[in-house]
Amino acid sequence: MNASTSTAEFNTRASSVQSGNTILLRLPNGDPKAVKIDKDCNVSLGRLGSFYANELINEPFGRTYDIIDKKLTLIPPRSLAEVEDTDATNEYINDGQFVQPLTLEEIQALKQSGAHASEIIKMQIEQHANYSLKTEYSKEKYKKRKEAKYSKSFTTIEPTLFNVCEYWFKKDQTRIRDIRVDTLSQILNMANIRPGGRYLAVDDASGLLVSGILERMGGSGRLITIGNSDSPPAYPVMVNMNFTAETVAPLSSLNWATADQSHTPLVPPVDVAPDQIKSERQKSRLNKRKAATDLLFSIREELFAGEFDALVVASEYEPFSIVEKLVPYLAGSASIVVQSPYGQILSELHSKLRALPGYLCPSVTEVWLRRYQVLPGRTHPTMNTSGTGGFILHAIKIYDDENANAITSFRRQKPTATSSSSSSGKIIIASDTLDASMEDADE
């Protein structure tokens, strides 16, 4: 029984490869490589050779292909081999011995003759002096290493947020401020990013946050980012997401000057008397300028009108100055999420926010992630792992009530008939609370 499909199925990106996409390919050695797919062009993969881009267009993601004569042949997925335990050990295997009799020239000749990787590997195994001594696990590892070296196949990687974040994290994690997949996921959940939501973001992490927010908004809602340059911000991570135009439409950007309510941006003049206009070109230029200026001012007004659902920050700048500036534009109960590679930065921020009345329960957390290899007989955490995914601070904006007292505040005892007539009639019972006040308890 199939459920009825909903009316308009919105997708932030196409579910198959499209011309104009920049997609990730996984190479035989496991490394991902970004390539541009343009209709009627070639895609070059260095040692692996090149192929016609059209071969991939409209292909669903996740498939593996062999490159043969610039065309692609689909390879069926392989399952995990059950590797049996034998009595083999490395007792008699000596390192340093010459074990591979196929010379470099012989291997080159095989490659040039067009022999498939599997044939080259088969010959290597046959000639290998110690191969039969190896454990089955060791043999599997050997074969896998050789495949990585000689095979001419690749797999397309779907540009999900997880995959793109993982790609960038491996490529250069400092450019994304150590925001690992678990960090990004938690940030998006903590900030309640959802379709139709309205958000403010400060993203100095190459656009990773912006990509995550736009992905989860699904083309519905609003995102205003504030940055440090007067030209539109470059968000290189977005290139790998291959978003549709509708997905990006909710995004607008300001900078720290144009986002300043007390500052009026200086813009070139747009009102020129009609008799002063000299040419159509000038007229069109003036119209463009007017449109840009109108847009800028309307984005400002939108920011200043406030009531945004969350503020998300991953910035090189001092975070309290950012939070202080933007929190007036947040709705009550909105989340404030600040990420930093450094715990110390967030400790400082935490101490400042804790002392102020408008922030509920600021808390700092560190994220921890461990990946396991799960292969039959070979299940264990991966040997290489990430050391850090950064830290996250979360707080909730609240509307303070100055008249509200803590439960442990100074208590007032009602004056009794026998008490001496002190001027205020108050008997003070000391407490250890910080925000105790001496105000009258009755309203």
Add this chain to the structure above:
Amino acid sequence: MWSTAREIAAGDTVIIWLTRELVQPLVVTPGKDFNSKFGNYRHSDFVGMPYGSKVGSRTGKGFIHVLRPTPELWTLALPHRTQILYIADISLIISYLDIRRGSRVIEAGTGSGSFSHSVARSIGSSGHLWSYEFHEARAKKAKEEFAQHGMSDIVTLTHQNVCKDGFNLTDTVDSVFLDLPAPWDAVEHAKQALRKDRTTRICCFSPCMEQVLRTVSALNDAGFSDITMYETLVRPQDVSPIPVLQSINDVADKLKKAEGIREIKRLRQIAAGQRHNSNNNNDPHGEKRKRTSSDGEQEVPLVADGEDSGNGKRLKTDDEDMMDDVLEDSAAPAATPAKISLSKTIPEVRGHTSYLTFATLLPSMPIPPAAPTAAQGASPSQGF
């Protein structure tokens, strides 16, 4: 799901934040009261307040915060019927399974609905969640909650044992989440329910490694690929401002001063003792000499406090002035030290929730067109 209006209205579900550990839901029902150890409140007082308000108690002592529900706050506030998922696992699963606007998702079992609310938030009105719970009472309770939170259109809750009876779906969903004691029994059913025209994903949530190994086997046998597993945890930081750390050189100085003071006091006591003796006895040296012990060591005479101590009864010598200065210096309170904010992970952290086993189901291989044979004659090949 919940209200998006600025102000609280009658009938809204709100989240009452008492403390970090005490977070609870409340349905605003004018006429009812909310009483807690943080004060007394009338529901009607909340109506018209903006979400996010700090509210003082009617008694004048105590306050609470009234917040807008989110799936994250719901996870902290919800009444537990089962062990629930928390933000670290929920958020990683949603990311890995690529759950977003319009996604179609299967979840089994529903449990207390913690994960369900996160999924509903992310898929929006154009997505759909099929959730299955084999325990009748829990299924009923979850259904009520989904209805109360405006989720009935996007969540279909079925009371069913999915390991025995499957999901009743074919080629429909983008992702499957299994939080079951024996997920390997549901893997084939999951495969049937997943779409075959594009890459789809599955996650199996199991606390024990033995379950993981069996699940991996089942996934492999069913034809899933890229099988991997993650653990994720959160390490909350304890932040406190502490005085800037003191150098041992300062400590050494203090100890040396203390030594000096002890010595001064000792000499003072001797001087006082000597004066005492000279007052009582015209021979200033006699008693002292007699008291010298055989090995030449001078005994310090015991002098009662206040007696002949440097008081206003006689003028101080220069030496005694200096001694007094040193004593005063050491007695003066140190200036308030500067503070720095330091953090460390809290002493007790959650060490394990479950292992997250992920796998991918690749789109089916395209069926090669059948070559027409002579026996088939001129009729066109049939569709598959």
